[in-house]
Amino acid sequence: MAAKGGGAQGKRPRRQAGSVPSMQQGSERALSIERIVATAVELLDAEGVDGLTMRRLADRLGAGAMSLYWHVDNKEEVFDLALDSVLEYRGPQGGETADWRGAIFHMLEDWRAGMLRHPWSASLLPRRALGPNILSRLELLGRILYGAGVAEADLNGAIWSLWNYVIGATITRANFDLSDADMAAAQQRLAHLSEKYPTIERARLLLDNDWDGAFRKGLDFLLDGLVPK
Template sequence: MSPKRAPGSDGAASAMPGGVWLRAPRPPSAGGGAAQPALDRERIVAASVALLDERGTAGLTMRKLAEALGVHATSLYWHVAHRDDLLDLALDAVFGEVTLPARAAGDWRADVTAFMDGLRTALLRHPWSGALAGSRPLLGPNALARSEFVYAALVGAGFRGDDLSAAAGAIANYVIGTVSAEAAWRHGDARDETAGRRALLARLNGSAEAHPTLAAHPPSLRTDWEGHYVRGRDFLLAGLAGSRAGD
């Protein structure tokens, strides 16, 4: 017997990443009186995030999630169409951890800096989320609320049209990219990271003729990840500010 799927689970919107946000939600059932608390999306999302934190994206399956929730796997299909829904829901929950100020500062660079720093903190708290954020459309309500904040700040700075979307994309992609790189390098303990960098240095030294600039300016054995992020962030914002200077 095939499991019952959420509405629209066989449509194009369901098959694509982010499809969970494009599908009409299932109306609540009219039943009641269950001895166990009702399985709902909030519980599913919280358990998905916990599994992802513990095991990474490869460790999140419908079966393992059902075990964590103490339900049969088919029960999940009343709420989600497939595993991709879980990834989108969990990722948007991480974006919900980015605290937005109740009121914009009125200084677009201060507002964008606050967003970028908050997003970096939230993504680093969940090491799987950076790479995932770079591979899926960010269509959930929490992600859209943060995009609204950034767009409003940039519109206030004078960005419009293609410049606006490019600037907003550069801001988000910088944070997501640096977090993904940091998480990749720091997947183990500090000794693993140092060993990896030693191997990189040895490779560059061994191929100095092919890569003379890289060999002459190698990365350090221990990266100041926060300092590296801040310098790049400030370069990016200075460049965006400079692009408005002549307007």
């Protein structure tokens, strides 16, 4: 009876972590974390954060609700796994590019774009989940920065600054990229407050937003400061 799992286990119901279940018997309808997470993402895409319930998720999987709990500790873990799964990065992994700026831009824009393809993911960001895909991105980010000349002592702050900026921009965009109907309503609501918020009106905040351009600009400025010339 050697311990086989990774961390502290203790709980009764739990699959082993990392190895194939020894022999999957025929049926493709067998549950697995992969299938659960993929279906959770589907459901989240279709119904939003509040639309994901353990029962509905199980229904989509053709399973009983309680069956999920063999593969997953609780609903929170489903969210954690769904969030991380959306952040997989297929892209150059090398840290030693001549074009370090391009590499960072590529990875971070892909990051933001990936989340915007699944807007629910932005609202899941305020959690302590550092899944493997997020960690890989942070690792790559640090590798590029280090290769670009950021001192070891500054690496920590540089990584966090960029992370902060990316998740902030993603959350904002996901929340305030209003539909036309919403924008008309917002415009009307702000209209008779224009004497109270003249600058907001001047900036046409919420109305004319070049989200992508602003994102790139801010990123440029951060990198100008973070990476020594």
